[in-house]
Amino acid sequence: MKKHKLFCSYAFTGEDEARVRARMRRVVNLLENNGCEAYCNLFDPAVKNYTSPRQYLLRAIEQMNGCDSVLVVQTSPRRSEGMLMEVGVAIARGKPILLAQHQSAAGASYLSELAEQTQIWHSDASLDSAIIDLIKSKNS
Numbered sequence: 195m196k197k198h199k200l201f202c203s204y205a206f207t208g209e210d211e212a213r214v215r216a217r218m219r220r221v222v223n224l225l226e227n228n229g230c231e232a233y234c235n236l237f238d239p240a241v242k243n244y245t246s247p248r249q250y251l252l253r254a255i256e257q258m259n260g261c262d263s264v265l266v267v268q269t270s271p272r273r274s275e276g277m278l279m280e281v282g283v284a285i286a287r288g289k290p291i292l293l294a295q296h297q298s299a300a301g302a303s304y305l306s307e308l309a310e311q312t313q314i315w316h317s318d319a320s321l322d323s324a325i326i327d328l329i330k331s332k333n334s
Contacts, residue, residue, distance in 0.1 A: 198329070200225055201254075201261040201289070202234040203281065205274035217318070221267060224322055230329055232265075233257045247276065255283050263290040265328065266309070267321070271302035281308060292328040294321060 202221060206214055218234050225232040235241050235254060244250055254276075258264065264284040266277065284291050285308065293309035297316045306312040311331060313324035 197229060197231040198263070199231040199233065199261045200263055200265045200292070200329070201258045201280070201284070202232055202265050202267065203254075203277050203284075204234075204267040205269060205272065205277050206236075207274065207276065208272070209269070217267070217269075217321075220318070220322070221265070221325060224325055225265070225329065228326060228329055233261060251276065251279055254280055258283055258287060258289065261289065263292055263310075265325065266291060266293045266295075266305065267325075268293060268295045268299050268303065268305060270296060271299040281305065294324045294328060 202218060204214065204218060215236055218236050222232045222234050222237065235250060235257070238253070241250060241253055244253070258280070264280065266281060281291060290310040291308055293305055293312040295306060295312055295314055297314050300314055311328055313327050315321040315324040
């Protein structure tokens with residue numbers, strides 16, 4: 195049986211890189227430990243020498259084509275251009291969007307209106323629970 199493959203979308207620019215890396219490593223591990231396959235560009239060796247946002251976006255679009263759905267991890271109400279472009283591509287490609295939205299962003303963004311499902315989180319532990327709820331409902 196084919197594993198459900200999720201494309202991970204998140205804010206990077208302007209964020210604390212160590213925190214983002216640690217969070218997304220946890221997210222990818224959580225997805226994989228729950229029977230899914232995950233793509234996260236932070237861990238893609240192909241992007242190692244990229245120097246422009248365009249290169250990252252083109253790689254993201256290429257990788258999203260092979261994914262079943264897009265998991266958006268929204269950590270704040272701050273806008274992320276890359277994340278919003280990835281959401282737009284997901285919509286254009288007909289990919290379901292699963293949104294794990296930090297409570298600080300709830301009501302401050304219309305992303306939840308674009309998502310097939312939304313779970314609100316407020317801590318690392320509740321982010322894990324939110325993601326598990328999103329993927330379980332997607333796989334059932």
